[in-house]
Amino acid sequence: xTMSHTGGRRRPPTIHDVAREAGVSRGxxxxxxxxxxxVSPAAQxxxxxxxxxxxxxxxxxxxxxxTGRSDSxxxxxxxxxxxxxxxxxxNVLLRGCTQALAAHDIxxxxxxxxxxxxxxxxxxxxxxGHVDGVLLVSSHSGDPVAQELREAGVPLVACGKPIGLxxxxxxxxxxxxxxxxxxxxxxxxxxRRRIGVVTGPLDTPGGVERLAGYKEVLAEEGLxxxxxxVVSGDYSRASGEAGxxxxxxxxxxxxxxxxxSDLMAQGVLATLQRAGRRVPQDVAVGGFDDSPAAVAAxxxxxxxxxxWDRISAEMVRVLLAQIGGEDPAAVILPTExxxxxxx
Amino acid sequence: xTMSHTGGRRRPPTIHDVAREAGVSRGxxxxxxxxxxxVSPAAQxxxxxxxxxxxxxxxxxxxxxxTGRSDSxxxxxxxxxxxxxxxxxxNVLLRGCTQALAAHDIxxxxxxxxxxxxxxxxxxxxxxGHVDGVLLVSSHSGDPVAQELREAGVPLVACGKPIGLxxxxxxxxxxxxxxxxxxxxxxxxxxRRRIGVVTGPLDTPGGVERLAGYKEVLAEEGLxxxxxxVVSGDYSRASGEAGxxxxxxxxxxxxxxxxxSDLMAQGVLATLQRAGRRVPQDVAVGGFDDSPAAVAAxxxxxxxxxxWDRISAEMVRVLLAQIGGEDPAAVILPTExxxxxxx
DNA sequence: TTCTCTACTGTGAACGCTCACAGAAGCATG
DNA sequence: CATGCTTCTGTGAGCGTTCACAGTAGAGAA
Numbered sequence: 001x002t003m004s005h006t007g008g009r010r011r012p013p014t015i016h017d018v019a020r021e022a023g024v025s026r027g028x029x030x031x032x033x034x035x036x037x038x039v040s041p042a043a044q045x046x047x048x049x050x051x052x053x054x055x056x057x058x059x060x061x062x063x064x065x066x067t068g069r070s071d072s073x074x075x076x077x078x079x080x081x082x083x084x085x086x087x088x089x090x091n092v093l094l095r096g097c098t099q100a101l102a103a104h105d106i107x108x109x110x111x112x113x114x115x116x117x118x119x120x121x122x123x124x125x126x127x128x129g130h131v132d133g134v135l136l137v138s139s140h141s142g143d144p145v146a147q148e149l150r151e152a153g154v155p156l157v158a159c160g161k162p163i164g165l166x167x168x169x170x171x172x173x174x175x176x177x178x179x180x181x182x183x184x185x186x187x188x189x190x191x192r193r194r195i196g197v198v199t200g201p202l203d204t205p206g207g208v209e210r211l212a213g214y215k216e217v218l219a220e221e222g223l224x225x226x227x228x229x230v231v232s233g234d235y236s237r238a239s240g241e242a243g244x245x246x247x248x249x250x251x252x253x254x255x256x257x258x259x260x261s262d263l264m265a266q267g268v269l270a271t272l273q274r275a276g277r278r279v280p281q282d283v284a285v286g287g288f289d290d291s292p293a294a295v296a297a298x299x300x301x302x303x304x305x306x307x308w309d310r311i312s313a314e315m316v317r318v319l320l321a322q323i324g325g326e327d328p329a330a331v332i333l334p335t336e337x338x339x340x341x342x343x
Numbered sequence: 344x345t346m347s348h349t350g351g352r353r354r355p356p357t358i359h360d361v362a363r364e365a366g367v368s369r370g371x372x373x374x375x376x377x378x379x380x381x382v383s384p385a386a387q388x389x390x391x392x393x394x395x396x397x398x399x400x401x402x403x404x405x406x407x408x409x410t411g412r413s414d415s416x417x418x419x420x421x422x423x424x425x426x427x428x429x430x431x432x433x434n435v436l437l438r439g440c441t442q443a444l445a446a447h448d449i450x451x452x453x454x455x456x457x458x459x460x461x462x463x464x465x466x467x468x469x470x471x472g473h474v475d476g477v478l479l480v481s482s483h484s485g486d487p488v489a490q491e492l493r494e495a496g497v498p499l500v501a502c503g504k505p506i507g508l509x510x511x512x513x514x515x516x517x518x519x520x521x522x523x524x525x526x527x528x529x530x531x532x533x534x535r536r537r538i539g540v541v542t543g544p545l546d547t548p549g550g551v552e553r554l555a556g557y558k559e560v561l562a563e564e565g566l567x568x569x570x571x572x573v574v575s576g577d578y579s580r581a582s583g584e585a586g587x588x589x590x591x592x593x594x595x596x597x598x599x600x601x602x603x604s605d606l607m608a609q610g611v612l613a614t615l616q617r618a619g620r621r622v623p624q625d626v627a628v629g630g631f632d633d634s635p636a637a638v639a640a641x642x643x644x645x646x647x648x649x650x651w652d653r654i655s656a657e658m659v660r661v662l663l664a665q666i667g668g669e670d671p672a673a674v675i676l677p678t679e680x681x682x683x684x685x686x
Numbered sequence: 687t688t689c690t691c692t693a694c695t696g697t698g699a700a701c702g703c704t705c706a707c708a709g710a711a712g713c714a715t716g
Numbered sequence: 717c718a719t720g721c722t723t724c725t726g727t728g729a730g731c732g733t734t735c736a737c738a739g740t741a742g743a744g745a746a
Contacts, residue, residue: 012471012472014731014732014733015732015733016732024695024696025695025696025697026696026697026732026733026734027695027696027697027734027735028694028695028696030733030734030735031694031695033733033734034734038693038694038695039693039694039695040693040694040695043694043695057467057468057470057471058471058732058733059408059471059472059731059732059733060404060473060733061403061404061405061407061408061413061731061732061733062404062408062701062731062732062733062734063732063733063734064404064701064733065402065404065405065408065700065701065702065703065731065732065733065734066700066701066732066733066734066735067701067733067734067735068701070404072452075453090434091433091434094453095455098453098454098455099455099457102455102461102464105464107452107453107454107468107473108452108453109415109450109451109452109453110418110437110441110450110451110452110453111441111450112438112441112442112445114442118445121445121448124400125400125450127400128355128400128401128402129355129402130403130450237639266639270641273641293639295580296580296609296636296639298613298616298641357701357702357703358702358703358704359702367725367726368725368726368727369702369703369704369726369727370704370705370725370726370727371724371725371726373703373704373705374724374725376703376704377704381723381724381725382723382724382725383723383724383725386724386725401702401703402701402702402703403703404701404702404703405701405702405703405704405731406702406703406704407703407731408701408702408703408704408730408731408732408733409702409703409704409705409730409731410703410704410705410731411731
């Protein structure tokens with residue numbers, strides 16, 4: 001392994017150097033670099049050898065300049081970041097996307113658009129073509145950035161179904177409703193009949209769908225849907241605590257709670273324990289997400305696993321397809337019940 | 344606000360378009376773009392107006408091609424990612440760096456080098472000049488990537504003092520030793536005398552320094568340093584549980600534990616509670632990091648705050664300085680004791 | 687033979703920018 | 717009037733790549 005550029009920063013080899021070394025022209029080297037069609041086996045081999053010998057790496061700037069592509073994608077957060085960064089799911093998603101993209105040799109640019117100023121700057125950056133597409137993580141409706149990007153024709157894939165955008169935007173989401181149904185059925189199967197629910201924010205599809213699943217199952221079982229059993233939260237731990245308190249006063253006889261996120265469920269557990277209710281003996285608690293928070297809780301949470309690894313993989317797949325010219329697509333992935341100590 | 348490129352994807356305006364619109368030459372526009380030296384006020388104004396009117400955004404690829412800079416930096420994780428992604432500190436650091444860079448209009452590329460393969464690919468990518476510098480997050484010693492990057496002359500700033508690399512590499516770190524000293528002194532001030540410690544991994548500077556602080560204070564107070572009081576962990580929650588179990592068998596009379604990370608402290612709390620010890624009445628527990636895990640724990644953790652916002656800001660500052668040609672530098676930032684329920 | 691088709695190769699001409707340089711204009715100095 | 721200096725401006729070249737096009741050579745068909 002002889003490296004020609006030992007120490008210091010030498011001018012890196014260009015496609016010319018490779019061509020000279022291999023005894024072919026730039027064109028041929030370029031063809032090898034881009035799939036190797038219309039290249040003779042001999043030339044192919046010579047070029048590859050020359051690349052190894054010179055330590056050549058393509059200059060992406062030069063390539064991007066002429067192709068118009070940037071061969072990079074943005075990972076865009078348009079909300080106050082605390083929300084996401086304290087959410088363990090977010091981590092998993094970010095990692096999954098980075099890895100899925102790495103497999104295609106595409107770097108991920110992390111973009112935070114918390115303030116109005118940042119939003120403007122980033123919108124400019126993106127619409128200027130500095131990324132080929134955007135993975136959008138934003139749950140709330142009426143996101144102006146998403147709207148603008150869509151109108152500018154930037155390939156876009158959202159995580160979770162975006163509300164308020166036309167149907168022409170791709171998204172990948174877990175089957176929230178079905179997951180909620182599984183959890184509520186699970187609680188029923190344990191003999192629980194007074195099942196409270198702490199919903200997510202109801203201006204997000206996840207919040208709405210999980211509540212809908214809860215109501216559906218109760219209705220199917222012929223159980224009444226008591227308004228006192230329904231309180232809403234915002235996915236944060238604090239709102240879980242507050243929600244549980246409201247539940248305990250409105251419906252002190254509850255024997256189970258379905259909580260629309262693990263983080264909120266942590267809060268629910270804390271409140272229940274403070275109130276002297278044992279989990280799961282007195283009150284069973286079911287979470288949602290199967291985030292690291294689920295095993296960090298005590299007792300460990302029974303929860304609904306969102307297939308984050310598949311979600312990120314699909315987001316990348318759909319985005320790349322769209323960059324490649326395909327039409328937008330929606331992908332819904334199944335969830336899974338994970339039983340632990342809290343039920 | 345009239346946008347010339349409404350809908351669809353039109354060819355974006357170039358520096359030529361701006362020059363024509365402003366009635367000047369490319370050179371003048373370029374000068375305005377790069378600080379505006381040697382440009383008359385009249386030309387300055389005309390160019391700015393033309394930029395606004397055309398909606399011009401500089402093509403970074405073209406610029407990078409000639410300048411050799413990429414105007415982007417990498418955020419590199421060289422360890423098995425689970426470790427970091429489950430660590431709430433990591434989030435804060437990543438966000439801080441992204442924002443600090445955004446202020447300079449520099450995008451952050453997230454790079455995960457978990458496997459050997461990825462390591463190779465990413466090293467190539469970086470040494471090919473696709474980023475101007477690297478923010479390195481890797482605690483363990485003997486990291487081959489860091490070594491290679493250093494040798495290739497890539498500007499580099501580590502988070503936490505890297506072991507094993509020459510002293511010529513920049514880093515930014517919290518004052519681990521001093522933080523540990525604060526915590527142990529705090530526990531002593533509460534009247535505790537049998538203070539156990541769960542250390543971090545001892546091949547990391549943080550692990551070593553925090554233990555050193557613990558020992559120093561005990562020595563200063565004339566207290567014996569009992570080997571039974573010292574167990575080591577790896578910063579994970581599970582290792583906190585295991586560590587607490589060992590402590591309870593080796594030294595059942597402990598009345599306090601200093602735990603080198605909040606995540607481990609969560610595990611310690613769980614084990615103590617299972618063993619019937621009340622926190623803080625029977626055993627006081629002090630964590631380290633002041634991560635979100637600290638308030639997620641019950642009781643909420645007394646801990647040592649690492650100034651992550653300042654750490655990220657300093658990392659970016661030092662990296663940019665180094666990219667600008669300055670010499671490497673080390674920055675140590677003070678920590679702060681945060682009192683909560685567990686002591 | 688001659689023509690066509692396929693597989694392969696080399697060569698300018700971009701892509702949009704910055705940089706070095708040349709030059710102009712204004713003003714003071716010799 | 718020449719000379720120098722400073723401030724400002726325009727121009728050509730070139731960064732490293734891909735793309736379109738023009739070839740070449742060999743095989744098969746007419």
